[in-house]
Amino acid sequence: MVFNPLSGCYEAALDTRAFADGEVNLNVTATDLAGHVSSSSTPFKIDNTACAPVVTYPRDGNVVWGEVQVTAEVSDVHLDRTEYCVDGNGWNDLGAARDTTLLRDGEHTLAVRALDRAGHKTSVFLTIVVDNGAPSGRILRPLPGEFLEGRVAVEALAQDSVGVAEVELNVYRLEGDNLTLVEVLPMAPSGEGRHEVELACDELPDFTYALELTVKDAAGHVFRTGAVPVNVDNHAPGLRVLCSSPGAVLSGEVALEAEALDEGGVFLGALSCSIDGSDWTPLGSPWNTSACADGPHLVVVRAEDGRAMPPSGARA
Numbered sequence: 001m002v003f004n005p006l007s008g009c010y011e012a013a014l015d016t017r018a019f020a021d022g023e024v025n026l027n028v029t030a031t032d033l034a035g036h037v038s039s040s041s042t043p044f045k046i047d048n049t050a051c052a053p054v055v056t057y058p059r060d061g062n063v064v065w066g067e068v069q070v071t072a073e074v075s076d077v078h079l080d081r082t083e084y085c086v087d088g089n090g091w092n093d094l095g096a097a098r099d100t101t102l103l104r105d106g107e108h109t110l111a112v113r114a115l116d117r118a119g120h121k122t123s124v125f126l127t128i129v130v131d132n133g134a135p136s137g138r139i140l141r142p143l144p145g146e147f148l149e150g151r152v153a154v155e156a157l158a159q160d161s162v163g164v165a166e167v168e169l170n171v172y173r174l175e176g177d178n179l180t181l182v183e184v185l186p187m188a189p190s191g192e193g194r195h196e197v198e199l200a201c202d203e204l205p206d207f208t209y210a211l212e213l214t215v216k217d218a219a220g221h222v223f224r225t226g227a228v229p230v231n232v233d234n235h236a237p238g239l240r241v242l243c244s245s246p247g248a249v250l251s252g253e254v255a256l257e258a259e260a261l262d263e264g265g266v267f268l269g270a271l272s273c274s275i276d277g278s279d280w281t282p283l284g285s286p287w288n289t290s291a292c293a294d295g296p297h298l299v300v301v302r303a304e305d306g307r308a309m310p311p312s313g314a315r316a
């Protein structure tokens, strides 16, 4: 060591970078001309390395909701503290949970910084996506109570302030108030929030069903519409005239009777008849043939189901 007359001290430069970070002892020994020796030891800390925080949650681009606990790993022998900050609005201790419901849904900047006792400070920045709002949606078509047959395009609107992750159509068989799940169909986006799927009504027994839309967002929030009832009817009713046969000779008062059946037996409407092209009247009232001229007449009996399928007729 070299004596500095200005400071009155012996001095020597010490390059701490030659030592590992940590606690060290500095020993100084002084020897006089007579050979007397005196020494002293001074502990001190060396820290040449800045902290490097690694954020373990949330990760860059993660969708978060509710209360979030930011976690990070920091390796530093003289770590002072680790803090985080959202959108530059004040630093919080890493142990303090963040209530994301106080933030608007969407992208935010999360900064995490670690400080050591040597004054090193390192920050990392990442983007988080806050999503606390539930999605919404509705079935655009078919309409409630609509009669369906064959292959039907079901169209729905699904929306979320951040993003829709999944849209499904639940198909239930509807008996009274009882819903029995028949199938779940994933719906594909078709632009501007619209989603579509083809419903194979021709593979379903004729009956009343209920359609329900399920919309999920990336945060796992689920929205369900109410059940929309629809009627699947793929078959026109069948009809058999009981009172007469084609070409029969009739006289006096004739009771026109017929038997109608509809697939599933659920959508059969009233029977009606028309004589010689007259207006349709309910079947059941007797036909007084004496009011008609002798000779051939055309009797058409009609059965309708709820969908008002093209009539199935029988003639006499």
Ligand SMILES: [Ca+2]
Binding pocket: 021, 047, 048, 049, 050, 051, 076, 077, 078, 079, 116, 117, 118, 120
């Ligand atoms: Ca350090």
Ligand SMILES: [Ca+2]
Binding pocket: 131, 132, 133, 134, 135, 160, 161, 162, 163, 217, 218, 219, 221
């Ligand atoms: Ca949402």
Ligand SMILES: [Ca+2]
Binding pocket: 206, 233, 234, 235, 236, 237, 262, 263, 267, 305, 306, 309
């Ligand atoms: Ca039918």
